[in-house]
Amino acid sequence: MLSVVTPRLYRLDPLAEVDDRMAPHPTVTAAAGGRLPDWAVAGTRRREHMARVADLLESWALQWGLDEGERVRWRAVGFLHDALRDEPLSSLLPLAPADFGGLSDALLHGPAAAERLRTEGVADAELLDAVAFHTVGDPGFGRLGRALYVADFLEPGRTFLGEWGKSLRSRVPGALDEVVLEVARARIAHILDHKAALHPRTIAFWNALVEECHG
Ligand SMILES: [Fe+2]
Numbered sequence: 001m002l003s004v005v006t007p008r009l010y011r012l013d014p015l016a017e018v019d020d021r022m023a024p025h026p027t028v029t030a031a032a033g034g035r036l037p038d039w040a041v042a043g044t045r046r047r048e049h050m051a052r053v054a055d056l057l058e059s060w061a062l063q064w065g066l067d068e069g070e071r072v073r074w075r076a077v078g079f080l081h082d083a084l085r086d087e088p089l090s091s092l093l094p095l096a097p098a099d100f101g102g103l104s105d106a107l108l109h110g111p112a113a114a115e116r117l118r119t120e121g122v123a124d125a126e127l128l129d130a131v132a133f134h135t136v137g138d139p140g141f142g143r144l145g146r147a148l149y150v151a152d153f154l155e156p157g158r159t160f161l162g163e164w165g166k167s168l169r170s171r172v173p174g175a176l177d178e179v180v181l182e183v184a185r186a187r188i189a190h191i192l193d194h195k196a197a198l199h200p201r202t203i204a205f206w207n208a209l210v211e212e213c214h215g
């Protein structure tokens with residue numbers, strides 16, 4: 001393993017996590033129905049994006065034959081990932097875990113939303129990690145985290161992606177891991193094109209994907 005970052009941020013009480021998955025926290029259930037927490041700061045266009053991400057995730061969950069309980073989590077993560085996307089940096093900083101200091105608001109809104117959900121009692125660590133790292137990626141991502149990472153990028157509102165985006169979207173149910181690699185490559189190339197720094201977690205994510213691919 002080439003990764004130098006801790007693969008998962010949230011390692012909560014495993015029993016609480018099982019309980020939370022069997023009977024999702026009320027905030028998660030409400031979000032699956034499109035009702036955001038009252039602390040959410042997201043404008044109309046943002047909410048439309050979140051709804052498209054939730055719909056896309058649900059469509060994949062259905063194609064994979066996931067049960068209703070799982071589909072609640074998948075829809076909820078689609079709505080919750082950007083719950084603080086329009087919150088200013090000064091308000092995000094105190095919410096984000098200490099090791100996220102120095103990130104921009106574009107990167108901080110995920111960790112801040114995950115932390116807010118955790119303090120509210122959400123114990124579903126996979127969901128919290130998916131929300132926290134939906135922008136930077138994470139080597140510890142399972143199917144939910146990977147699906148959110150690509151759905152956020154490929155949702156049908158991203159019309160500038162054209163036929164390429166459409167084709168990747170349709171390949172997800174049969175080849176999620178190949179699509180994740182392709183999306184990560186495109187997102188990282190975009191960062192490099194702008195001569196911006198890569199977050200260590202993004203590098204670790206990419207290395208884990210490549211290792212998997214050649215392993
Ligand atoms: Fe986001």
Ligand SMILES: [Fe+2]
Pocket residue numbers: 049053081082152
């Ligand atoms: Fe998003």
